[in-house]
Each structure stands twice: as structure tokens, then as C-alpha cells.
Amino acid sequence: MMTDAELIQWRANALRFEQQINQCVLGLQTAVRQIVIAVFARGHVLLEGQVGVGKTTLLRAVAQGLGGNFERIEGTIDLMPADLIYYTYLDENGRPRVDPGPLLKQGERLSTFFFNEINRARPQVHSLLLRAMAERSVNAFNRDYAMPHFQVFADRNRVEKEETFELPAAAKDRFMMEIRIDRPDDDALLDQLMFDPRFHDTDRLIAGVESGGMAYERLNDLAETVQNKIQTSPKLRQYALDLWKATQNPGQYSIQLADVDMNQLLLSGASPRGMSYLIRAAKIRAWLEGRDYVLPEDIQAVFAVCTQHRLFINPVYGYRKEQLVPQLAAAILQQVAAP
Amino acid sequence: MKRLLILTHLLLLGCSGANDDAVIDFEVETPRPFGYVIGDEIPERIILETRPGVILNTASLPAKGPVNRWLNLNAMHIRQSGQRYEIDLRYQVFYAPLSVRTLTLPGFDLHFGSGDSAFSKPVPPWRFTMSPLRDLAVKGAESGATLRPDSPPPQLDTRQTLTLIVAGSGASLLAAATLGFLYGYFPALRRRTLFKQALKRLARLPEKDMASALHTVHDALNRLNRKPLYQHQLAGFYQAHPEHRRVDSQLNWFFNYSNHYFFSRNVSATALDREKLIALCKACRQIERGSR
Numbered sequence: 001m002m003t004d005a006e007l008i009q010w011r012a013n014a015l016r017f018e019q020q021i022n023q024c025v026l027g028l029q030t031a032v033r034q035i036v037i038a039v040f041a042r043g044h045v046l047l048e049g050q051v052g053v054g055k056t057t058l059l060r061a062v063a064q065g066l067g068g069n070f071e072r073i074e075g076t077i078d079l080m081p082a083d084l085i086y087y088t089y090l091d092e093n094g095r096p097r098v099d100p101g102p103l104l105k106q107g108e109r110l111s112t113f114f115f116n117e118i119n120r121a122r123p124q125v126h127s128l129l130l131r132a133m134a135e136r137s138v139n140a141f142n143r144d145y146a147m148p149h150f151q152v153f154a155d156r157n158r159v160e161k162e163e164t165f166e167l168p169a170a171a172k173d174r175f176m177m178e179i180r181i182d183r184p185d186d187d188a189l190l191d192q193l194m195f196d197p198r199f200h201d202t203d204r205l206i207a208g209v210e211s212g213g214m215a216y217e218r219l220n221d222l223a224e225t226v227q228n229k230i231q232t233s234p235k236l237r238q239y240a241l242d243l244w245k246a247t248q249n250p251g252q253y254s255i256q257l258a259d260v261d262m263n264q265l266l267l268s269g270a271s272p273r274g275m276s277y278l279i280r281a282a283k284i285r286a287w288l289e290g291r292d293y294v295l296p297e298d299i300q301a302v303f304a305v306c307t308q309h310r311l312f313i314n315p316v317y318g319y320r321k322e323q324l325v326p327q328l329a330a331a332i333l334q335q336v337a338a339p
Numbered sequence: 340m341k342r343l344l345i346l347t348h349l350l351l352l353g354c355s356g357a358n359d360d361a362v363i364d365f366e367v368e369t370p371r372p373f374g375y376v377i378g379d380e381i382p383e384r385i386i387l388e389t390r391p392g393v394i395l396n397t398a399s400l401p402a403k404g405p406v407n408r409w410l411n412l413n414a415m416h417i418r419q420s421g422q423r424y425e426i427d428l429r430y431q432v433f434y435a436p437l438s439v440r441t442l443t444l445p446g447f448d449l450h451f452g453s454g455d456s457a458f459s460k461p462v463p464p465w466r467f468t469m470s471p472l473r474d475l476a477v478k479g480a481e482s483g484a485t486l487r488p489d490s491p492p493p494q495l496d497t498r499q500t501l502t503l504i505v506a507g508s509g510a511s512l513l514a515a516a517t518l519g520f521l522y523g524y525f526p527a528l529r530r531r532t533l534f535k536q537a538l539k540r541l542a543r544l545p546e547k548d549m550a551s552a553l554h555t556v557h558d559a560l561n562r563l564n565r566k567p568l569y570q571h572q573l574a575g576f577y578q579a580h581p582e583h584r585r586v587d588s589q590l591n592w593f594f595n596y597s598n599h600y601f602f603s604r605n606v607s608a609t610a611l612d613r614e615k616l617i618a619l620c621k622a623c624r625q626i627e628r629g630s631r
Contacts, residue, residue: 235601293603297571337567339557339601 043176068111
């Protein structure tokens with residue numbers, strides 16, 4: 001457990017970390033704040049967005065800022081689970097060799113694992129990743145490899161649907177957040193992105209992020225300390241419980257969406273793990289805001305990103321899924337009162 | 340001499356006149372000579388002036404009563420002023436002609452006397468036409484009745500009065516509704532009485548029950564906002580309810596206090612806090628009534 005003084009120092013580090021990422025990617029302050037929360041809550045993150053909006057740059061900047069060892073893999077349709085663990089090749093002497101794959105190469109020092117285009121990988125790969133994400137360990141070569149600081153950032157684009165595999169519900173539930181990255185719509189930002197040479201060389205841009213400022217091996221300890229120090233009052237617990245119940249049965253909370261039978265809308269609401277993630281994230285936000293107690297606005301700030309990918313819509317409404325799920329999350333927040 | 344005699348004789352001849360010359364002025368005034376129907380009265384006026392000493396013999400005037408089978412003299416008045424007479428006769432005709440017919444009021448002689456001498460002046464007969472009341476031929480029932488009912492009496496024009504009554508009633512109702520609205524008497528318009536109800540509830544709550552008091556004010560604000568209102572949403576709230584910007588500092592105090600009370604630790608309520616809460620509620624009530 002860390003001391004209060006260490007917590008204060010860590011908070012300053014966290015805010016500087018956030019600031020540096022914001023200098024690297026423009027117009028994504030909300031997403032950056034959510035990623036920072038996920039980092040300090042030790043949760044895995046799924047990014048979703050259109051092509052070329054800065055998902056990869058954002059994640060590389062986060063990995064650079066966090067320090068530790070970084071691995072990435074591209075999701076392809078022929079990728080198999082074994083490809084994550086080892087790869088075989090002929091060495092210079094012509095002898096076959098087996099070397100550790102991306103998950104094992106860095107051993108315990110692996111801190112950031114970036115899975116690009118995760119929905120192009122097959123469900124078998126998702127399955128392996130699922131265990132790695134949940135248990136932070138992998139079984140290979142007849143032994144378990146622990147990866148205590150392992151954090152997954154995966155992304156998927158929303159444009160292409162050909163030759164892609166939708167993540168199963170169980171895999172999605174392992175992700176603390178699903179953050180949507182939209183392209184900035186501010187003309188000044190777009191102008192800067194187009195004409196400022198600083199943004200043309202991504203490698204140099206990311207290299208500008210200060211590395212090693214965060215002792216990544218202490219993040220687990222920090223997360224535990226924050227979770228213990230930040231308080232939740234009975235009133236807040238009741239509020240969170242109401243929110244959770246509303247995701248299970250929105251009709252009971254008088255939540256109505258246009259042209260939707262609320263009793264038929266959901267196949268499944270948020271899971272207990274999802275709600276646990278929600279409170280963990282809310283506590284980190286309260287800490288970043290300099291409080292030692294959680295307010296409803298902390299929960300509201302992370303509610304959508306922690307909940308939306310856990311709401312499974314009845315296939316009848318599947319064609320309106322992209323529209324209905326955010327509407328439902330917003331309606332829940334608008335209907336449930338805190339005090 | 341002979342010439343003088345002849346002149347004198349001529350002068351005497353010139354100065355002497357007939358008996359008729361005793362009437363200096365004689366005039367008969369009659370009305371229009373057409374368009375009379377059965378039962379009409381016809382006035383006739385005779386104006387005459389006699390020489391001094393000549394007197395009208397009133398017995399020579401026709402007597403009141405039937406003149407002939409279709410004519411009646413209803414009235415006769417004589418007004419005498421010196422030698423001037425005005426005689427008003429009023430005849431009534433009872434002739435029922437089948438078509439337009441010319442009739443004659445009979446003439447008569449006026450007799451005058453002067454000493455022993457007497458003379459007369461004729462009042463000429465007067466011709467006029469009478470019309471039948473209706474056609475001779477009676478129409479058959481199939482061709483439509485000739486006789487028709489009397490036209491109904493014309494209605495008084497009450498439109499303006501009615502308009503004024505309606506406008507007056509409408510204005511009164513509107514004024515009463517506005518007053519009721521301002522006083523919050525309409526249950527359907529609870530949103531205009533949110534803080535009135537909140538103040539009532541606060542008055543009923545025990546002084547130490549700060550949680551319920553805060554809940555009451557939160558509830559009023561939430562209902563005004565139509566969804567839960569939090570401190571970080573105040574900017575959006577002011578856009579929809581700009582009049583509440585005047586109590587911005589009080590609202591910020593309220594949300595800070597509520598956050599500490601409900602979500603932090605070791606916050607105890609004081610009487611001063613309650614007073615500030617009621618002051619906020621009263622300020623919001625004034626805004627709600629439009630008096631602030």
C-alpha cells in the first residue's frame with residue numbers, strides 16, 4: 001500500500017501523462033481521460049472507431065508514456081492462438097527453432113499488449129486472449145507464464161464488416177471499457193492535423209511523449225491503494241445499484257425509447273463484473289479529480305464506456321443497435337436520480 | 340256736360356259688380372288625385388275671404404255623415420279669422436272598386452249673405468282614382484297563395500352586444516386563469532409550483548432531518564429540469580432556465596453541500612445550513628412566480 005504523499009505524487013504523474021498524450025493526439029480529451037482511468041484501474045480497453053482517426057497513435061502514445069515492454073500484433077483471418085505464443089522458423093544453420101511469440105517474448109515485463117484489428121482474428125484467438133486478459137497468465141510449453149502488468153488495448157474499425165468476427169459477449173465483458181474514437185469536428189483542429197508537420201511523422205510525435213515517468217511495475221499497487229482509499233457512501237452505492245438495475249430492466253425505471261418495446265429490447269444487461277469495473281473506474285476518476293470520495297458525476301463520466309458494450313440487444317432491434325445502445329445508456333443516466 | 344254724364348255712368352258701371360265679387364279670395368286645396376283604396380280619408384281645404392259685411396252661411400256647408408252610398412264626411416272644421424275662413428273637410432271613401440276607377444267628390448254651393456242680399460259660390464267637384472285592395476282574380480292554391488302571413492317583426496341587432504359579452508367573459512376568464520396560474524392553483528401546472536410545494540414540505544420536516552430537506556430541493560430541481568440535475572450540468576440548465584442564473588452562487592453552494600452531505604464523510608448539518616437551503620428555495624419560488 002502506498003502512502004498519501006505517494007498518492008499525491010502519482011496523481012501529478014497521471015495528470016502529466018494525460019497532458020502529454022493530449023499533446024500527441026488532438027481533439028480526443030475525453031477518450032484520453034477514459035484511457036488514463038483504465039490504465040490506473042488496471043482494466044483492458046477496446047477502441048472502436050473509423051479508419052485513420054488516431055486509434056493506433058493514441059495507443060502507441062499511451063504505451064510510450066507507460067514505459068515497460070510493449071508488444072503488438074495485427075489481427076488477421078489466418079491468425080491462430082499459437083501465433084500469439086510462439087513461432088517456428090529455420091535458423092541460420094538450417095535447424096528448426098521455436099521462439100516465444102508476442103505474449104511470451106517480454107515475460108513478466110510485458111506491460112502493454114496492443115491487438116490491432118481484433119475483430120479480424122478468429123474466435124479461437126479471442127478465446128486465448130480472454131484467458132490472458134482475465135488471469136494475466138498464459139500456459140505454454142507445459143508451464144504457466146505470469147504477466148502481472150499485462151494490459152490489453154485492442155481496436156477494431158467500424159467500416160469493414162467483411163471477413164471479421166464479432167467479439168463474443170464473454171470476451172467483450174473482459175474489457176473494462178469500449179471507447180469510441182470519433183474524428184474531431186473542430187475546423188481549427190482539423191487544420192492543425194492537416195498542415196502542422198509535427199503530426200505528419202507519427203514516430204517522432206510519439207517519441208515526444210516522456211517515457212519512464214511512470215513506474216509501470218507499481219501500477220497494480222497504486223490501483224489497489226486508490227481502490228481502498230477512495231470512499232463510496234451508502235447513498236452512492238444505492239445510486240450505482242439503481243443504475244445497474246436499470247440496465248437489467250429499463251422499463252421498471254420508466255425509461256422509454258422511441259419505437260421500442262422496452263420489455264423486449266434487452267437480451268442481457270450489464271454483468272456484475274461490468275459493474276465492478278464501473279466502480280473501479282469511478283474511483284480512479286474521483287482520485288484524478290482530487291477527491292477521496294466518489295460522486296455521482298464520477299460514475300456518470302465512465303458509465304457509457306463501461307456499460308454500452310455489455311448491453312446486448314434483442315436481434316429484433318439489431319439493425320438499430322448502433323443507435324439504440326448509446327440512447328439507452330444516456331436515458332438511464334437521465335432517469336435515475338442520485339440523491 | 341254731356342261728356343261728364345257719360346263718364347260718370349261708365350265709372351258707376353265699372354265700380355258696380357256681380358254678387359260673386361263679394362268673395363275676394365277663393366281657393367280649394369285638394370290632395371293627390373290617385374292611389375286611394377277603400378277606407379282612406381281624403382282631406383279637402385277651402386280657403387276664402389269675403390268682403391266686409393259678407394257672412395258665410397254655415398248651413399250651406401255639407402253636414403257630417405253619409406254623403407252618398409260610398410262616401411262619408413267624417414269631420415268638418417271652420418276656422419274664421421276676420422273675413423277669412425278656412426274650412427277643413429275630411430271625407431272617407433268606402434267604395435270597393437274591382438279595378439282602378441275614377442270617382443268624384445261632389446261639389447256644393449257656399450251661400451253668403453250681406454244684408455238682404457244673398458249670393459253663392461260653387462265649390463267644384465273633385466275627381467280622383469281609387470284602386471282595388473287586391474286583384475279580382477283569386478289565385479288557385481296550386482299557383483301559390485296570394486294571401487301571405489304578416490312579415491315577422493324585425494329582430495333587434497344583438498350581435499354587438501353578444502360580441503361584447505363574449506369578449507368581456509373571455510377577458511375575465513383569462514384574467515382569473517392568469518391569477519390562478521400565478522398563485523399555482525392548477526394541479527396540472529405543477530411545474531409552476533414546484534418550489535411552492537417544496538417550501539411547504541420543508542416547513543413540515545423536522546429541523547434535524549437534513550437528508551429529507553436536501554432531497555426535497557433536489558426533487559424540485561430535477562422536476563424543473565425534467566431529469567436529474569447535477570452540479571456539472573448547471574451550465575446546460577441555465578440555458579433552458581436562464582432566470583435561475585441569478586441564484587447561481589446559491590445553487591453551487593447547494594450542490595457542494597449536498598455532495599458533501601450525501602457522498603463524503605463526517606458532515607453535520609447546522610441550523611445555518613438549513614436556513615440557507617430555505618433561502619435558496621424561497622429565491623427559486625420567487626423566480627417561479629416571476630416576481631424576481
